Amino acid sequence: MADVTDGLDAVGLHNIGLMDPAIHPLWRDPERYTHRFIGIAVTARYVPTQLPPAGARSVVDYDRWAGDWYRQRSPEPFVPLLRPGSALVIEDAPAADVGSIGSNNILSWKLRGCVGVVTSATARDTDEIVTQKVPLYLRHPGRGIRPGRNEIESVNRPVVVGGVTVFPGDVIVADGDGVVVVPRARAAEVADYAQGILAGDKAGRRDLYQRLGLPSDPPWSSGRGMGADTKCRFEGGRKALLEDSALQTLRARLPRWASRSVWECVRFTAALRHAALSDKPKKQGARKRAPWGSELGRAGRNQARRKRR
Numbered sequence: 662m663a664d665v666t667d668g669l670d671a672v673g674l675h676n677i678g679l680m681d682p683a684i685h686p687l688w689r690d691p692e693r694y695t696h697r698f699i700g701i702a703v704t705a706r707y708v709p710t711q712l713p714p715a716g717a718r719s720v721v722d723y724d725r726w727a728g729d730w731y732r733q734r735s736p737e738p739f740v741p742l743l744r745p746g747s748a749l750v751i752e753d754a755p756a757a758d759v760g761s762i763g764s765n766n767i768l769s770w771k772l773r774g775c776v777g778v779v780t781s782a783t784a785r786d787t788d789e790i791v792t793q794k795v796p797l798y799l800r801h802p803g804r805g806i807r808p809g810r811n812e813i814e815s816v817n818r819p820v821v822v823g824g825v826t827v828f829p830g831d832v833i834v835a836d837g838d839g840v841v842v843v844p845r846a847r848a849a850e851v852a853d854y855a856q857g858i859l860a861g862d863k864a865g866r867r868d869l870y871q872r873l874g875l876p877s878d879p880p881w882s883s884g885r886g887m888g889a890d891t892k893c894r895f896e897g898g899r900k901a902l903l904e905d906s907a908l909q910t911l912r913a914r915l916p917r918w919a920s921r922s923v924w925e926c927v928r929f930t931a932a933l934r935h936a937a938l939s940d941k942p943k944k945q946g947a948r949k950r951a952p953w954g955s956e957l958g959r960a961g962r963n964q965a966r967r968k969r970r
Contacts, residue, residue, distance in 0.1 A: 662838040664858045668851035669843065678842040680823030684779065687787055687797040689837055697836040698777035698796045700748025704820045704829050705739045707761055707811040709754040714809040730808035737766065739816045745774030748833040752820035753782035759810040760785025760803035767795050779833060779840055781822040798840050 669678055686696045712734075715726050743749065749770055753761050764786035767778060777796035783803025784790065790797055817829040825842050827833070832843040843851050870877050 662834055662836045662841050664855040664862070665834045665841050665843060665851060667858045668853075668855035669841070669847075671854040672847055672850045674844070674847065674851075678825055678844065680779075680825050680840040680842070682839050683800050684781070684798050684823040684840050685800075686835070686837060687784070687799055688791040688794070690794070694836070695794060696796050698748065699832065699834050700746055700776040702750050702827050702829055702831045702833050702842070703739055703742050703747045703775075703817060704750045704752070704827055705737075705816050706752045706814045706818065706820050707735065707754055707807070708814045709757055710734070710810060710812050712809070727806065727808040734812045735761075735807040736813060738813065740770070740773065742817060743770055743773040743775045745776075747773075747775045748835075749775050749778045750820060750822055750827045750833060751778070751780040751782075752822050753780055754811040755782060757782070757805070757810045758803050759783065759805045759807055761807055761811065762790075762797065762799070764789035764793060767797065768793060771795050777833070777835055779822060779835065781820075796835065798835050 666679065669675070689696050715723055718726070739749065751761065753759065760783055762778060762780060762784035767784075767790060770778065777798070778784075779798045780800070782800055784797060784799050785803050785805075787802050819826055819828050821827070823840065827842050828845065830845045832845065832848045834841050834843065867877055869875075
């Protein structure tokens, strides 16, 4: 995350995208860093309800009331939007002691390809989630269920989490230092600079490690030598993105993500998202540019040079 912060500074986005440090990882893996994640934001917003609680009633009636609330007032309509590589970002009712995230639904989100979850508020079943090792960043534990406490307000609209506005499609980076949000439109610039900082830091540490007789940085600290689960996340994201018809022309030229660093993965993800969103009819005669000087752009220029010869 620190390298990403440096990248944001370098492109003029000082203190932009840095979530409140109170939004922290529920658990940490100091050996393989599996609590870290990088994903594309899918957003949801829950707000406090104005309706009264269930009150005293029979167990059967209470279960019926809670079920109706889940279905009609506080469902999870964002679930169909989750795909490999998604990061779910939830703005929740700020003062409600409600665990909108639990050990059951967070596993179902992971099953759809969600690489991590960030919430402005709480989660319940935290012991189980630690055991399940699903990356989760939250403010503090919660205990109540959603019925009688919150209602869904919007999906895939801007949300505010940890003092930062998150738009759908932004790049979410989370590690032991906290969470940072990279605006989608600036993701490639930030990634380029951050990659340079990361490479320089690793080179400097390598010399110090050797002099101190310590082992070097583990390969997965920069995305190389990823574990099977991390490889699956990135490769799944690549395949899901390429299923979009607007991106079919990129398939042959896109390198395999698992052979690149994590930040190069982010760069290509951002470029692909940009290509998909900007795939609109151009004025006749207008030149269609490849996104952000990507490999596709370089390939196109090389092809044009060959034609001129």
